Amino acid sequence: MPVDLHETRLPGVGVKYTFPLALGGGRIAVILHNDGQRDVYYYRRAGDAEPIAVIELHDDEARQLGAVLGGAYERPKIVEDLELALGELSIEWVPVPDDSPAIGLSLAAAALRARTGVTVIAILREPEPVSGAQPGDVLQQGDTLVAVGKAGQFGPFRKLLAEGPFET
Amino acid sequence: VTLAELAVTVVLLGVLGLSAGRFGLSAIPAYLLAGLLLGPNEPEQLAIVRPSDVTEFVAELGLVFLLFFLGLEFSLGRLRGAGRHVGLGGAVDLAVNAGLGLVVGLAAFGPTLAGLVLAACIYVSSSAIAVKGLIDFRRLGDDETDLVLAILVFEDLAVALMLGFAATGGGGVSDSLVVVATALGFVTAGLAVSKWLARPLDRLLDRLPLEFFLLAVFGFLVGMAAIAEELGLSEAIGALLAGIVLSETSVREQIEERFFAFRDIFAALFFFVFGLSIDLSAFGQVGWIIGFAVVVTVVGKLTAGWAAGWLGGFTKRQGLNVGAALVAHGEFTVILATLASGNTLIAAADRSDLTAFAGLYVLITATIGVILMKESKQLGRLLFARSPEARLAES
Numbered sequence: 043m044p045v046d047l048h049e050t051r052l053p054g055v056g057v058k059y060t061f062p063l064a065l066g067g068g069r070i071a072v073i074l075h076n077d078g079q080r081d082v083y084y085y086r087r088a089g090d091a092e093p094i095a096v097i098e099l100h101d102d103e104a105r106q107l108g109a110v111l112g113g114a115y116e117r118p119k120i121v122e123d124l125e126l127a128l129g130e131l132s133i134e135w136v137p138v139p140d141d142s143p144a145i146g147l148s149l150a151a152a153a154l155r156a157r158t159g160v161t162v163i164a165i166l167r168e169p170e171p172v173s174g175a176q177p178g179d180v181l182q183q184g185d186t187l188v189a190v191g192k193a194g195q196f197g198p199f200r201k202l203l204a205e206g207p208f209e210t
Numbered sequence: 211v212t213l214a215e216l217a218v219t220v221v222l223l224g225v226l227g228l229s230a231g232r233f234g235l236s237a238i239p240a241y242l243l244a245g246l247l248l249g250p251n252e253p254e255q256l257a258i259v260r261p262s263d264v265t266e267f268v269a270e271l272g273l274v275f276l277l278f279f280l281g282l283e284f285s286l287g288r289l290r291g292a293g294r295h296v297g298l299g300g301a302v303d304l305a306v307n308a309g310l311g312l313v314v315g316l317a318a319f320g321p322t323l324a325g326l327v328l329a330a331c332i333y334v335s336s337s338a339i340a341v342k343g344l345i346d347f348r349r350l351g352d353d354e355t356d357l358v359l360a361i362l363v364f365e366d367l368a369v370a371l372m373l374g375f376a377a378t379g380g381g382g383v384s385d386s387l388v389v390v391a392t393a394l395g396f397v398t399a400g401l402a403v404s405k406w407l408a409r410p411l412d413r414l415l416d417r418l419p420l421e422f423f424l425l426a427v428f429g430f431l432v433g434m435a436a437i438a439e440e441l442g443l444s445e446a447i448g449a450l451l452a453g454i455v456l457s458e459t460s461v462r463e464q465i466e467e468r469f470f471a472f473r474d475i476f477a478a479l480f481f482f483v484f485g486l487s488i489d490l491s492a493f494g495q496v497g498w499i500i501g502f503a504v505v506v507t508v509v510g511k512l513t514a515g516w517a518a519g520w521l522g523g524f525t526k527r528q529g530l531n532v533g534a535a536l537v538a539h540g541e542f543t544v545i546l547a548t549l550a551s552g553n554t555l556i557a558a559a560d561r562s563d564l565t566a567f568a569g570l571y572v573l574i575t576a577t578i579g580v581i582l583m584k585e586s587k588q589l590g591r592l593l594f595a596r597s598p599e600a601r602l603a604e605s
Contacts, residue, residue, distance in 0.1 A: 050356050052359050053362070055341060055359065058350065071351030073350045073351065081351070092348075
């Protein structure tokens with residue numbers, strides 16, 4: 043949804059951006075001073091004469107706030123929830139290298155869990171992903187494995203997947 | 211002037227400036243007050259600084275720096291960027307307040323150049339005090355603030371045209387024509403130079419080591435001021451033009467950063483030296499002019515704010531905020547009076563009256579203006595009932 047952003051120059055001061063807020067019906071004005079300071083004015087109603095809050099920020103603080111608001115530090119909600127539930131375990135998405143010696147083997151034959159402790163719980167592939175991976179599922183070129191394990195186990199897991207050796 | 215006198219002066223400037231800041235007042239009236247206290251006129255117990263060649267010279271440097279910065283911040287692009295309010299709001303303010311100023315000027319000095327200078331002194335508000343107030347009183351986010359700043363830009367432009375005239379005008383018609391022609395020639399030559407030399411100048415300044423960068427800019431500034439003075443124009447015009455030329459270069463921000471400190475020190479001394487010449491005993495002669503001018507200023511600026519606000523689609527309360535921000539007078543009034551005091555074509559009695567007027571008038575309007583500005587929203591709520599549309603929007 044496009045926001046109705048309004049830009050005005052303030053000669054001798056800097057630039058001002060104002061826009062109305064959909065939630066609560068207020069209005070925000072952001073002032074960029076020529077010396078780098080930023081002010082955020084918040085009016086509770088669009089027509090109010092007095093702002094109810096004014097935030098003054100240095101240049102570096104404003105950039106930090108901007109990055110936080112812009113979502114640069116954001117992680118998808120589902121990942122956060124999973125991490126919470128798993129405790130010290132984590133879930134990683136591991137692509138199978140195109141020249142992996144494991145291609146053509148079943149999960150049981152590759153014995154990934156037995157040799158590294160990492161469990162493959164799903165396989166992402168075209169056209170149909172495998173949601174509950176079974177020991178009999180065979181690895182194919184282009185697969186991405188969704189795997190659960192402890193943090194230190196993923197290094198050996200990736201190495202094994204890329205280099206083998208596997209008994210056939 | 212001895213070092214001890216300078217030390218006392220600077221300490222007093224600091225103390226008064228700081229305490230003015232504590233009360234939300236601008237530093238400009240505080241510096242004038244410092245000059246008034248330490249100067250040779252009343253109160254005489256404290257008279258430790260006498261106007262001399264040294265104080266004159268320091269004040270001249272302050273004037274040059276003030277106008278240099280005005281020029282630096284002044285470019286056509288910025289003027290266009292300030293938007294639709296500049297023309298309309300500025301014209302309303304000019305018509306109302308220059309008109310009322312002329313009435314006072316005519317009443318005080320008759321149809322002379324002194325009367326014209328007085329009109330300009332009354333017309334032009336203080337950008338420095340208004341901008342400080344807008345920041346201090348949290349007004350930057352308000353819609354009507356755009357209108358205030360636009361009007362100030364218009365005033366700066368109008369006063370730039372007036373400066374040269376205050377310093378050198380006032381002779382017969384042919385003399386005035388010569389002055390105007392010289393001024394136009396000088397400004398045109400300066401702008402042409404800036405157009406063709408901007409890039410080489412830019413490269414040169416960019417490459418210089420810091421020490422020589424400062425010297426080069428300072429030399430250019432003082433040189434332009436000196437040339438303007440030699441041509442029979444005012445040093446103010448030269449300094450203003452130096453600023454305009456350098457405002458188009460890529461080193462503008464660097465210059466502002468490096469010279470802020472110089473400007474602040476010398477501008478403080480400029481206002482101080484002006485304060486030295488304020489003679490409270492002259493209040494008997496100019497008292498009625500000051501009283502008349504203060505009333506006219508408050509009424510005129512509030513009217514102009516209301517009318518410009520109405521034309522720009524603002525409410526009455528917002529118009530009141532605009533007018534209140536324009537009541538304080540400061541740097542330009544003092545600059546105009548200083549330039550006029552050096553113009554021998556104005557009668558000596560008129561010149562000393564102008565000086566006494568400008569100092570006391572700035573002290574009074576700067577104080578009233580800041581108080582009005584601080585309370586204007588409260589005042590608006592008392593005076594004007596909320597419009598039905600606004601009440602509807604609220605519910």
